[in-house]
Amino acid sequence: MSAADSSVAHPEHDRSSLSRESLKRAFLDHLLYTQGKSLEIASKNDLYQSLAHTVRDRLVRSWFDTSATHQKRNARTVAYLSAEFLMGPYLGNNLLSLGISHEIRLAMSELGLDLDELLRQEEEPGLGNGGLGRLAACFIDSLATLEVPAIGYGIRYEYGIFYQTIMDGWQVENTDAWLRYGNPWEIQHAEWAVQVKLGGHTEQYTDDSGRFRVRWVPEKTVAGVPFDSPIPGYRVDTTNTLRLWRAEATEAFDFHTFNRGDYLGAVNKKVTSENLTKVLYPNDESVQGKELRLEQQYFFVSCSLQDMLRLQQHRGQPVTSFHKSFAIQLNDTHPSIGVAELMRLLIDEHLVPWDRAWDITRQTFSYTNHTLLPEALERWPLELFRRVLPRHLEIIFEINARFLNEARIHFFGDETRIARLSLIDESGERYVRMAHLACVGSHAINGVADLHSELLKRDLLKDFYAMWPDKFTSMTNGVTPRRWVALSNPRMGKLVTRCIGDGWIKDWSRIREIEPYADDAAFAAEWRAIKRANKIDLASLLLRKTGIKVDPDSMFDVQVKRIHEYKRQHLSALHIAALYHRVKSQRNLDITPRTFIFGGKAAPGYMRAKLMIKLITAIGDVINHDPDVRDRIKVVFIPNFSVTVGQCVYPAAELSEQISLAGKEASGTGNMKFAMNGALTIGTMDGANIEIRDEVGEDVFFLFGLTAEEVYALRREGYRPMDFLRRDGELHAVIELIRSGFFSRGDSALFAPLIDDLLNHDPYMLLADYDSYAACHSRVDQAYRDTQAWTRMSILNTARSGKFSSDRAIGEYCDRIWKARAVPVEKR
Ligand code: Z16
Structure with a gap:
């Protein structure tokens, strides 16, 4: 078929290519x-x-039309820069977006194949640690569905987050060779490869036109090759792009070394270059300050900015209107070197004067902060930074000098504040503070939930807030209802669609229309039956993965998230041990049967978190095998929690554990997935929990624990955990039980690091919140016994979760930060 033929025939071709017969033919x-x-x-x-x-082929046309439209319209494009994109499996989601799940299922079954089995074959790209990476994935889904021109820029790690197994109750890390069998969702574009410099030194010189310039003489150059994946919006013609960069050796460099006769040396250099994108750092909320990590960050940011400049040129636009074409979002400080890199590209390579370049830069960037934890704040030792990015250090010094001049006008004579604001920490060994670079180089700064944004302004970034109050805003996170309801929980989706139509998939706020059904007995019965069916599915997964058999009629009480002390999985462990203690001392105690389900990964070097996993599995081992318990309590740790596993877990959950110490969890997003799927929350006044409670109502939320204010007050007074450990209390007995080695075959030393820390320091105040937590669980127990009332709450909970769609969040970013609009795609 000629080009002319294909464009004429396109509309016809489009529809017929989705027919069962042509799907079958294409598949074969x-x-x-x-x-x-x-x-x-x-x-x-x-x-x-x-x-x-077969499915990818059906996305290519709209993918192509989308970039043609964006290019032709010169549409303001959102560039979402993120070191992590935790996409989850593509196939199911793409079928959903295209609206061909049903036809494909039939086509496969006519060939004697089971679609569900094929869906299970996909190895998900685990290119993220947790919430931050998954947020990026939800955001690009919403951008496409809202028809906003957008590109997700990131790193194509060869190894994503490690694969977790549990051996003898301990976490064991295995490599995640996700590319082993090929990735059908990506297209490599060697023709758009770019060069990235690293190391070396700078030289000053005067160019032919007498201009003073700086030349960066790098130690090495690495090539960045883009791999594109289509991101189709839901039932729209927009298909945006996720562009991930892979590092390769540059041919020029190999050739150079080769000519010196050092063939093996050349190959070795090639290997070194390719190490750049080899592996994702598996730490979620702490940084290690490793040189390779800085190189990774700079690599993908430089590739992405060069790519945007190429697109700018391709669109026939001058570099000086870069900020009109692109709105760049920094997903945490990981890509914040972009501020200095855009300055370098504009000044050194495009000869834009400093002030003009700085104006463009600031109008382009905006920065999202995701944590207040001090150990997660990125800072690079100055000497390491100079070694990797000598030119950027000079530029940062210049930005800093000008910035501090401005600050001195604001805060005349207040040199301690000036030192606090500086991009360089000079209190001891010198560091570059990446959050400060992001703040200074951005026109907007946001936290990810209202409490978090307030705390940012009050504590972490208070000096910047004092200087530029208007830069600060709050953007509560959200999650996509496509993956997290329509795809994960089709039973619920079907029921909802039958009652209110399918508008909720694109407009989750319409889920409120099911609220009247909360008092409809027939609807409630179906709601319950759906939850039960989802629980049965999860039970069989648990049996398959752990060998533990759970009762689908017990309450499914779930805590899935990264394992971290501030998230307090061990608070839950203490409470489970206490329940066990109760059951043992009162043999016929009438408690609501429960299945406690945990899942999540611990950073491989985070010993305390790994010990928390061991504590949970050790307590589980004793409880699950004790005949006195008579199956009233089960404890299961699902190995390798991932997007794929999450899709089975959220729809089956009845109670969602969101129990971080108030002030520590920036937002949380799992809390939203649970709420949308009808699980009630037991939680603290932390992150987005507060907003969930505001939306669903206080009688549909199990609240416990200190507020952030109370946490600060208690810390100011001097927190002594022992004060909370009353001698005769249940908690005391439980701690003694763990300490004595009861759950560790008599090994009384095993859990000492955790227990001693609780008694002596308890930085996350488990002991202060324990009583309130246990009492709250008793209320949960009572509430669950009234099945009708529980079901009603569950329905109301979902009905009132409309705010927590990432479509709402992206709408706010577009209006208030990016000034980006929908651009309907013109079909060719
Ligand atoms: C991460 O997932 C988050 C913060 C961070 O500094 C690093 C990583 Cl890898 C999380 C927050 O902990 C969570 O509260 C928040 O919901 C999520 O980012 C998305 O904003």
């Missing part, structure tokens, strides 16, 4: 021509790959 063609197999001898992976290619 891919099996034969892409995988080189026939149906008879194809492996499951061959079948999955063929199906994935």
Whole structure:
């Protein structure tokens, strides 16, 4: 078919290519021509790959039309810069967006294949640690669905977050070779590769036109190659791009070394270059200050900015209107080197004068902060920074000098404040403070929930707030109802659609229309039946993954998230041990049967967190095998919690544990996924929990614990955990039980690091919140016994969760920060 033919035939072609017959034909063609197999001898992976290619082909047209439209309209484009994108499996989501799940299912079944089995074949790209990376994935889904021109820029890690197994109750890390069987969702674009410099030194010189300039003479140059994946909006013609960069050796460099006769040396350099994008750092809320990590950050940021400048040129626009074409969002400080890199590109390579360049830079960038934890704040030792990015250090010094001049006008004579504001920490060994660079280089700064944004202004960034109050705003996180309801919980989706239509998928605020059904007995019965069916599905997954059999009629009480002391999984562990203690001392105690489900990864070097996993599994081991418990309590730790596992967990949960110490969890997003799927929350006044409670109502939320204010007050007074450990209390007995080695085959030393810390320091105030937590669980217990009342609360909870869609969040970012609008795609 000629080009002219194909564009004329396109509308027809479009619809017919989605018919069952052509889906089947395309699938068999891919099996034969892409995988080189026939149906008879194809492996499951061959079948999955063929199906994935069939689906990808159906996205290419709108993908192409989307970039053509954006280019032609010169539409303001959101560039979401993130070191992590935790996408989850693509196939199911892309089928949902295209609206062809049903036809594909039938097409497969006519070939004797089961779609669900093929869906299970996909290895998810785990290119993120947790909330931050998953937020980026929800955001690009919403941008596409809202038809906003956007590109997600990140790193194509060869190894994503480690694969977790549990051995003898301990976490064991295995490598995640997600690319092993190929990635059908990406297209490599070697023609758009860019060069990235690293190391070396700078030189000053005067160019031919007598201009003073700086030349960066790098130690090495690495090539960045983009790999693009389509991000289709839900039932719209927009298909945006996720562009991930892979590091490769530059040919020029190899050739140079090769000519010196050092072939093995050349190959070795190649290996070193490719190490840049080898592996994701598995720390979520702490930084290690490793040189390779800085190189990774700079690498992907430089690639992305060069790419945007290329697009700018391609659109026929001058570099000086860069800020009109692109709104760049910094997802935490990981890409904040972009501020200095854009300055460098504008000044050194495009010869834009400093003031003009600085204006452009500030109008382009905005920065999202995701944590107040001091150990998570990125700072680079000055000497390390100079070694990797000598030119950027000079630029940062210049930005800092000008900034501090401005600050001195604001805060005349207040040199302690000036020192606090500086981009360089000079209190001891000198560091570059990346959050300060992000603040100074951005026109907007936001926290991810209202409490978090307030605390940012009051504590972490108070000096910047005093200087530029208008830069600060709050953007409460959200999650996509496509993946987290429509795809994960199809049973619930179907029921809701039958009652209110399917408008909720694109406009989750309409979920409120199910509120009247809370008092409809037939609806409630279906709601309950759906939850039960989801629980049965999860129970079989748990049996398969852990060998533990759970009762689908018990309450599913779930805590899935990264394992961290501030998230306090060990508070839950103490409470479970206390319940066990109660059951043992009163044999016939009438308690609501519960299944406690945990999941999450601990950073490999975070010993305390790994010990928390061991504590949970050790307590579980004793309880699950004690006949006296008579199955009234079960404790299960699901290995390798991931997006894929999450999709089975949230729909089956009845109680969502959101129990961080108030003031520590910036927002949380799992809390939102649970609420949307009808799980009630037991939680503290932290992060977005507060807003969830505001929305669903205080009688539909199990609140406990200190508020952030009370936490500060208690700390000011001097917190002594022992004061909270009354000698005769249940908690005391439980702590003694753990300490004695009861859960560790008599090994009384095993949990000492955790227990001693609780008694002596308890920085996350478990002991202060314990009584309130246990009492709250007793209320949960009572509430669950009234099945009708519980179901009513569950329905209301979902009905009132409309705020927590990432569509709402993205709408706010577009209006208040990016000034970006929907641009409907013109079909060719
Ligand atoms: C992360 O996932 C988060 C913060 C951070 O500094 C680093 C990582 Cl990898 C999380 C927050 O802990 C969580 O409260 C928040 O909901 C999420 O980022 C998205 O904003």
